[in-house]
Amino acid sequence: MRNIDQEFDVRDKLILGLDIDDTAIVYTLIDKLAPFIKFYKVGLQLITKDGPRIVMTLKRKGLKVFYDAKFFDIPQTVYNACYEATRLGVNFLNVHAMGGSKMIKFAKQAIEDASNKLQVEKPKLLAVTVLTSFENKEIKNILKTKYDIKKMVIHLAKMAKKSGADGVVCSPKEIRLIRRECGKDFLIVTPGIRIGKIEKDDQKRIMTPYEAIKHGADYIVVSRPIIQAEDKIEVVEKIINQMQEAYQK
Numbered sequence: 001m002r003n004i005d006q007e008f009d010v011r012d013k014l015i016l017g018l019d020i021d022d023t024a025i026v027y028t029l030i031d032k033l034a035p036f037i038k039f040y041k042v043g044l045q046l047i048t049k050d051g052p053r054i055v056m057t058l059k060r061k062g063l064k065v066f067y068d069a070k071f072f073d074i075p076q077t078v079y080n081a082c083y084e085a086t087r088l089g090v091n092f093l094n095v096h097a098m099g100g101s102k103m104i105k106f107a108k109q110a111i112e113d114a115s116n117k118l119q120v121e122k123p124k125l126l127a128v129t130v131l132t133s134f135e136n137k138e139i140k141n142i143l144k145t146k147y148d149i150k151k152m153v154i155h156l157a158k159m160a161k162k163s164g165a166d167g168v169v170c171s172p173k174e175i176r177l178i179r180r181e182c183g184k185d186f187l188i189v190t191p192g193i194r195i196g197k198i199e200k201d202d203q204k205r206i207m208t209p210y211e212a213i214k215h216g217a218d219y220i221v222v223s224r225p226i227i228q229a230e231d232k233i234e235v236v237e238k239i240i241n242q243m244q245e246a247y248q249k
Helices: 023-033 044-060 075-088 101-118 136-143 149-162 172-182 209-215 232-248
Strands: 014-017 039-042 064-071 092-096 124-128 167-169 187-190 219-222
Touching: 014 232, 023 044, 023 232, 039 044, 044 064, 044 075, 064 075, 075 092, 075 101, 092 101, 101 124, 101 149, 124 149, 124 187, 136 149, 149 167, 149 172, 172 187, 172 209, 209 219, 209 232, 219 232
Parallel strands: 014 039, 014 219, 039 064, 064 092, 092 124, 124 167, 167 187, 187 219
Antiparallel strands: none
C-alpha cells in the first residue's frame, strides 16, 4: 500500500483535460463535473481561444488549474510568460524540458518573483520530458541521438530537477524510472491514461488509471475517456475506483 496521509482524497489526484474547442461546452462540463473533479487542465487549444477567462471561471468555483501551455522559447520570453501565468493564480504550469536548464531556471525565477510581488500562491513548475505521442524511432530521427525514449526522459527529468522544476509531465511508461532517479518528492504528472480504446488515438505510451497510480504517479490527466463518454460521471467514478484500488493495495 502506498503511504497517504489522513487528509488525502484520491479525487484531488485526478486532473480533467479540457481539450474541447467549444467554450460553451467547456463551461457546461465544468458545472456538471465540479462536484466530482477538483482539478482541470487548460491546454493550448483553450488557452488560445479563451485562456484567462477559463482560468478565472475555474478559480471562482474554487477549482484548481493546470496551465498546460508547454512554454518553450528563449529564457526571458519564458520568464515573462510564467510571470503572467502565475499572476492568473494557476496551481501548475509547465515548460518543455528541451528548452534547457537556463530556460527552466528563468521560469522558476518568474514564479518566485510574481508570487512575492503579487502575493499569490506559487504554482508548481513542471517540465515536459518527451510527448506521449512519440516513439523511439521519432526521437532518434528528430534529434539525431542514440538515446532511446527512456534514456532521454531520465536525462531531461534529472536536468529539470537540478534546474528548479518541481516535477515533470511524462508518459506512464517512464514513471518508475523517474521516481527511482529523482526521488519520492519530485512530482510526476501523467497523461496518456486510458480505460478503453479511443478512436484515432495519437497517444502511444499509455496505461490505465490503476496502473499509473500503482507505478507511482502523483497525478493523472484524463481527457478523452471522460469527455467522449455518454455518462461522464460514471466514467469519472470508474477512474476514481481504480485509483483508490491502486492506493489500497
